[in-house]
Amino acid sequence: MSTVYRNLTCTAVIASSLWGCGADPAPLEFVNGLDPAHPGYAGQERFLTDTWDTELLDEWPPAEFMLALMEDEPEVFGEQFAAFGFIPDPARDLPVGLARGVKDPERIHETCALCHVQRLDDGLWLGVPNTGLDIGRFRVEVNRRWVAAGHAPLMTELQETKALALGPGRTNAESSGYPDVVPADFPPYFELGQRQYLNYMGTGQDVRTEIHFAVFSFGAGSPNEETAKVPFPDEARIAPFIEFLGGLAPPPAPSQDAGEVARGRAVFEAERCGACHHLDDVSLDAVVTLDTSTTGVERLPGEDPALPNGSIRTSRAHRILQDGDGGGEGSGTDVGLGDLIAFIIGRGLAVRRTDGYRANTLRGLWATAPYLHNGSVPTLEALLTRPEDRPTRWMRGDFEVDTSRFGSSNEGHTFGTTLEAADKAALAAFLRSL
Structure with missing residues (x-):
């Protein structure tokens, strides 16, 4: 309706x-x-x-x-x-x-x-x-007009530089003071209420927690609820949003060739794609641990290597959760981490530290290109290509995505890249039918 x-x-x-x-x-x-x-x-x-x-x-x-x-x-x-x-x-x-x-x-x-x-x-x-x-470019253009009108800037030079490096459909997953751009694609909000791991790292365990993190990242209640310029909204204001966001379903897929879809489903099952992406019950989708070996081969859940440096940081809140913000350097206490922990405990949030990235739901995948957490792979066909053969420069609207830049690597998700061409085409058709 x-x-x-x-x-x-x-x-x-x-x-x-x-x-x-x-x-x-x-x-x-x-x-x-x-x-x-x-x-x-x-x-x-x-x-x-x-x-x-x-x-x-x-x-x-x-x-x-x-x-x-x-x-x-x-x-x-x-x-x-x-x-x-x-x-x-x-x-x-x-x-x-x-x-x-x-x-x-x-x-x-x-x-x-x-x-x-x-x-x-x-x-x-x-x-x-x-x-x-392209929210980054928009903010820069607005800020420049604001300054030209005689006002104090709303962005620092570093913030402007980072904003222009994002391009469409992406936000910066690191704090405004971090020197490098760490792009993250805007995520889809499909079937969140059914999932047990939310955000790219899977640290949030339910929709309520994820919404609290999102509003906290907007700036409400940050960095300390008692001193924040913007108090965190009360539970009555948040509750209806939780119900709404948890119930969003993906858009129905466009029609695909039925025979090709059937062949693609067989490939999906034969390649054990369902070990990470559970089509019938997305609550089973887990966190895929990151490989720290020199083989470059991604591992299935349960193999549990240590989380390497430089892994995905999905927002200011999650970055502080993993690393702290350095605010208490020299004191033995990290102020940012302490504020976040107090926020989590005070709000009764369901949070778990993870050592990898969340397996994404595949329903509605056709509507969410480009792919990977940073939007570095333009199509499903490219995603099913070996990383070294994927496009390294391509246009996203008027913006050129350069995968050699820090944070924009198109490596990862090597599953399906060694299939025969016919099997890749069938698998892509099946994925577009979900």
């Missing part, structure tokens, strides 16, 4: 001129959206519109300035920033994923929908990563 995105007031004169607000434009519809009478609808509204009060962090210019950009430079910022991959919303003066704050309506911030709504052939889908959104 499709549903509408609540028609928030279209107040800006600029939006009226662009969209004709006086004509009461139709609100957006989502293919997998919930009816207002559905118990999860309140959570959907959180997903779409809640900034979690992080507008108070002053990470963006005021809403008035953002709206003026559309009018002053329509060739760059027009139609609600569409050139940067934003999804316009004709019923509002801001695109999907940008919203005014409740505590400060004059300021804006991202919502979860910014990175996790995508337009597919049949319409807009909630939970599908927006692989075309």
